[in-house]
Amino acid sequence: MTDPGGTGGPEVPTGDRAYLSADLFIAGRWVPSSTGERRVVTDPATGEPIGEVAWGGVVDAERALQAASTAFPAWSRTAATQRAAILRQAAVLIRERRERIATTLTREQGKPLADSRKEIDFAARVLDYYADLAPHRSGEWRPTADPGLRSLVVREPVGVVAAIVPWNYPVDLLAWKVGPALAAGCTVVAKPAAATPLATALVVGCFSEAGLPDGVLNYVLGPAGTLGETLVTDPRSRLIALTGSTETGRRVMALAAAHIKRLNLELGGHAPFIVLEDADLDTVVPAALRRSFSNMGQICIAVKRLFVHRRLIDEFAERLADATARLRIGPGLDPSVEYGPLIDDAAVRRTEAAVADALGRGARLLAGGRRPEGDRFERGSFFLPTVLRDVPDEAVAMREETFGPLAPITAWDSLDEVAARANATPYGLAAYIYGRDLGRAFALAERLEFGGVGINVNDVTELEAPFGGFKESGIGRELGPEGLEAYLEPKHIRIRIGV
Ligand code: NAD
Numbered sequence: 102m103t104d105p106g107g108t109g110g111p112e113v114p115t116g117d118r119a120y121l122s123a124d125l126f127i128a129g130r131w132v133p134s135s136t137g138e139r140r141v142v143t144d145p146a147t148g149e150p151i152g153e154v155a156w157g158g159v160v161d162a163e164r165a166l167q168a169a170s171t172a173f174p175a176w177s178r179t180a181a182t183q184r185a186a187i188l189r190q191a192a193v194l195i196r197e198r199r200e201r202i203a204t205t206l207t208r209e210q211g212k213p214l215a216d217s218r219k220e221i222d223f224a225a226r227v228l229d230y231y232a233d234l235a236p237h238r239s240g241e242w243r244p245t246a247d248p249g250l251r252s253l254v255v256r257e258p259v260g261v262v263a264a265i266v267p268w269n270y271p272v273d274l275l276a277w278k279v280g281p282a283l284a285a286g287c288t289v290v291a292k293p294a295a296a297t298p299l300a301t302a303l304v305v306g307c308f309s310e311a312g313l314p315d316g317v318l319n320y321v322l323g324p325a326g327t328l329g330e331t332l333v334t335d336p337r338s339r340l341i342a343l344t345g346s347t348e349t350g351r352r353v354m355a356l357a358a359a360h361i362k363r364l365n366l367e368l369g370g371h372a373p374f375i376v377l378e379d380a381d382l383d384t385v386v387p388a389a390l391r392r393s394f395s396n397m398g399q400i401c402i403a404v405k406r407l408f409v410h411r412r413l414i415d416e417f418a419e420r421l422a423d424a425t426a427r428l429r430i431g432p433g434l435d436p437s438v439e440y441g442p443l444i445d446d447a448a449v450r451r452t453e454a455a456v457a458d459a460l461g462r463g464a465r466l467l468a469g470g471r472r473p474e475g476d477r478f479e480r481g482s483f484f485l486p487t488v489l490r491d492v493p494d495e496a497v498a499m500r501e502e503t504f505g506p507l508a509p510i511t512a513w514d515s516l517d518e519v520a521a522r523a524n525a526t527p528y529g530l531a532a533y534i535y536g537r538d539l540g541r542a543f544a545l546a547e548r549l550e551f552g553g554v555g556i557n558v559n560d561v562t563e564l565e566a567p568f569g570g571f572k573e574s575g576i577g578r579e580l581g582p583e584g585l586e587a588y589l590e591p592k593h594i595r596i597r598i599g600v
Pocket of ligand 1: 265266267268269270292293294295324325326329330333343344345346347349350352353366367368369370400401502504530569570574575
């Protein structure tokens with residue numbers, strides 16, 4: 102195995118079975134944790150250990166925050182074009198190492214390799230996008246009432262950012278934070294989730310080799326309750342950029358209140374998928390299938406409630422169940438596989454419980470609903486993609502973010518009714534509408550309380566458009582110009598030029 106990150110850096114897999122390893126990255130060096138502790142990372146498809154990482158604590162978080170604070174004055178004053186050049190070079194290295202990073206991601210997270218490749222490609226595009234955008238930012242003069250005064254408004258980097266990332270899209274969600282933060286002139290301490298530290302370690306290696314000065318990007322791993330909370334509470338971090346569950350967001354927001362910290366929170370979702378009476382099922386069924394079960398349903402914008410007009414529900418349910426039963430299931434490294442394991446056994450049990458709850462309330466099972474059988478699935482955390490129909494709104498699957506492969510279908514009769522039912526959730530991240538009459542679909546889109554609405558499209562992620570949630574799905578936005586603004590503070594400089 103070679104080591105691109107210097108001593109202790111992430112080891113690059115030489116094949117699908119290489120044992121991987123990563124240390125913490127603090128002040129430009131790969132270092133073990135202060136206690137020397139390490140933690141094993143397992144493959145959810147096999148339950149086998151695939152590598153290990155340094156496992157830090159409060160002291161490591163504090164060291165990383167200090168490194169980021171020390172690096173901030175020089176980095177924030179570095180020309181934006183120079184910062185952009187480093188981001189572009191990091192994107193070049195990520196593309197060069199696409200296969201290694203994608204393989205590592207599939208091994209630790211479970212998603213099919215083709216989806217891991219897409220994730221890596223999008224991360225590189227995000228870095229290029231912010232490299233292009235940031236140097237063009239400028240200040241502006243504002244009108245004043247007094248002719249002897251001038252008002253200049255500039256935007257300054259907010260300071261040290263704690264970037265906290267979940268396990269479902271670790272590489273993209275790291276890039277969505279680190280890209281704009283570094284472009285804006287902030288320095289960063291990044292923390293991935295315990296289950297998926299290895300692919301992000303390779304990405305951090307790309308930044309370090311791209312010429313990032315020491316301390317500008319630091320990378321720590323450790324328990325959320327100690328190391329993670331130190332990143333949130335320590336006064337040296339000025340902004341907490343978190344993607345995670347709504348419960349974690351609530352906790353982080355409460356902790357951040359002690360220092361009135363800036364927050365950019367991308368939290369849970371419970372997306373409705375509304376099929377209007379004139380929808381074309383040839384388009385709708387594959388769209389619903391993909392957005393319900395890609396990444397095994399573990400996406401914040403995954404379809405979690407399917408509202409289908411009563412006229413279409415029988416045909417739609419049958420076709421979706423058929424297509425679901427045909428999905429090719431197995432370990433994500435197998436190129437023919439479309440659907441892999443869930444992240445862990447707790448996720449399987451949560452999904453099982455939601456299925457049992459729905460069936461107990463009178464729902465009908467059309468596909469899946471259990472663990473798959475066979476040697477191939479024995480030791481992994483697999484659960485069959487599941488379609489249920491006539492699921493009442495009170496069922497757990499219709500109310501809570503189970504974050505698993507469940508597609509509960511229910512019928513609707515009037516537009517007023519479906520709008521009210523779709524909005525009857527504390528979440529407000531993404532919603533989808535399918536129908537031929539665009540005017541009607543658009544009128545419904547305007548009534549939905551969600552940060553992203555897809556009309557005849559099953560994804561609301563667009564590089565140049567804001568991504569984020571209404572209500573308890575979060576605060577702030579990522580991607581687009583808004584994703585850069587999050588890392589900038591407006592400063593008003595008021596100047597008397599004469600009397
Ligand atoms: P999680 O909330 O358990 O963890 C997310 C990250 O926060 C992890 O790195 C974790 O270690 C850290 N963390 C947890 N508690 C913390 C604390 N008290 N202080 C500091 N850090 C803490 O979420 P998860 O299970 O990793 O990911 C799934 C969740 O993420 C789902 O709810 C999903 O909807 C959400 N998500 C949202 C988006 C979005 O853009 N809105 C995208 C992907 C995932």
